[in-house]
Amino acid sequence: MVDLALFLFVMALLALSLKRPFLAVLAYLYVDIVAPQKISWHLLASIPISLITFLAAFGLWLVADDKADSRLTLRQGLLLALLAYCGATTLTADFPVEAADKWAWVWKALLFAIFLPLTLRTRLRIEAAALFMVLSAGSIAITGGIKTALTGGGYNALTFFVQDNSGLYEGSIISCVAIAIIPLILWLARHGTIYPRGILVRIFATALIFACLLIPVGTQARTGLLCIGLLGVLMLRSVRHRLLYLGGALALALVAVPFLPASFTKRMDTIENHEADQSASTRLAVWKWTLDYVKDHPLGGGFDAYRSNRLVIETRSAQSSGSQTEVETRTVTDQARAYHSSYFEMLGEQGWPGLALWLWLQVSGLWQMERLRRRWGRRAAAEGAGPQVQWQAPLANALQQAQLIYLLGAAFVGIAFQPFILMLIGLQCALWSYLKRLDEPARPLRPDRVAPVPVPVHAAR
Known part of the structure; x- marks a missing residue:
């Protein structure tokens, strides 16, 4: 069925x-x-x-x-330049077969991100795309949230719809994305026009947000915990009663801690003591290797260039017994370890030019959303528009918050070309283009195209 x-x-x-x-x-x-x-x-x-x-x-x-209002933006141009550059580095990649495998889905994700804003010409279309994205990712979060509530989850143990460890079904990636869509869930619940807003919508939105917050617990992904912390800080800018919000967030955290699985709290402790965790130490070693690699390959080594790395990792763990503390040192060798960071992924695979294009794409998005948030927020205040009428600034704010959460998660997960995130960029481009079109004054006619005014006969006499 x-x-x-x-x-x-x-x-x-x-x-x-x-x-x-x-x-x-x-x-x-x-x-x-x-x-x-x-x-x-x-x-x-x-x-x-x-x-x-x-x-x-x-x-x-x-x-x-209808393509009457379809237009390209600067950021779509950046995506196109990044697409062309990645295609060029794939042709000269250190590992041609593996690079071709990654290119097979990267080009499609980049091309669709360029194409998506051309179709989002109206508010209804922008909202429909945001709704489909949130509900699609939310369906995965709901599955994981239910399993977490029933079983507690576990590192590399929580399964969603399928036994798969790629795309949004990978624990760290879905943890980042699940937290990133929470601002969009709130926007859709408050400003959505596709469905009638009411108590049922608020209940579903609350339950979906709760499921998203459970994903980092179920996957035990440290990235997700950091993203939750950043979301809590970002929400301070948009909530009305900040002291009440801080008090509620603190109380909720204190109540939730006793119910967290012991395996989750134990894994989160490695954030502070990274030297005792082989996974964290390996990431630092890979990042150091990448910096050394681009000294000889400033244009990058193409997709999956990390396969040439050879690492020697030293971990240290302290064990206390009474008044004495014994430090245990262990040396581990490893090879072909992934970057575990979008920033180093771009640097190692696409070199300094690729990293510059990618950072330009991200920073310009934050800047554009901030401009929209301030401009339309001031306009709504001047016109006396209520919070339900004024939807432009809240959407820009939600997309900006989602991107900031992604950029934090991207520091610890290789998701530079994650299709869902590229779709978010497409939404940003569409909102920027649509609101810019609304702001444009009517173009005056050229003098040679102004129709002559007929002169009445009696006036001519």
């Missing part, structure tokens, strides 16, 4: 897109995030559904959709 339901849902979206081409874009968002072909065991698994929805989204937009 699950297999049939997934198949019928995707086919229904594609069928409806023949009349409403934009629905094919939503179908691709769902397929790329949830990957129902992995959940299915026959119907969707037997056809290239991701490729089909990808081609349908592009093809129907090109043939049947």
Whole structure:
């Protein structure tokens, strides 16, 4: 039944897109995030559904959709430049076969991020895309949240829809993304127009946020705990009663600590004492190796260049017995360890030019969302618009918070080209382009194109 339901849902979206081409874009968002072909065991698994929805989204937009207000932005240009540069480094990669495997999905993620803003020409479309993204990622979070509440989860032990450790089904990645979408959940609950707002929407949004907060507990990903901390700080800027918010957050943390699994608190302790944790020590060793690598390869080594590393890691752990403390030192050798950081991933694979393009893309997004937040916030205050009417600044704020949470998580997880995050960038580009178009004054006609005013006969006499 699950297999049939997934198949019928995707086919229904594609069928409806023949009349409403934009629905094919939503179908691709769902397929790329949830990957129902992995959940299915026959119907969707037997056809290239991701490729089909990808081609349908592009093809129907090109043939049947209105493109009157579609325009390219600077950040889409940066994405295009990054796409071209990554293609060039793939041709000269240190490991051509492995690089080609990664390029096979990276180019599609980058191209769709460039394409997505061209289809989001109205508020309704922007909101629909945000809703599909949140609900698609939220479906994974709900599954993980329920399992965490029932079993407590565990490091590399929490499974979602499928036994998979790639994409959003990887523990650290879904922990980062689950926390990043919380600002968007709040925005949709407060300003969504696709569904009637009410008590049921608020209950569902609250439950979904709770499930998202449980994901770092269930996966025991330290990245997720750091993202929760950053989210708590970022929320201070948008809440009305900050003292009440701080008091409630502190009380909630104190109440939640006794219910946390012992394995979770033990793993979180390694954040402070990283020298005793081999995983953390390995990351530091890989980052140091990457800095040495780009001295000889300033243009990068292409995708999966980390496979050439050889590491010697020294871990130290202190054990106290009475008044004496014994320090145990252990040396471990390792090789072909991944970067575990998007910043070093970009540096090692794409060199300094690629890292500069990627950072430019991220920083410009933060700057654009801040400009929108301030401009539309001041405009709403001047016009006396209520919080339900004024949706532009809150959405810019939510997208900015989501990006900041991603950038923190990206420091410890190699998700520089994560498709979901590139979709968020596409949403930012669409919002920037749409609101800029609303701000543009009507263009005056050129003097040579002004129609002559007819002169009445009696006036001529």
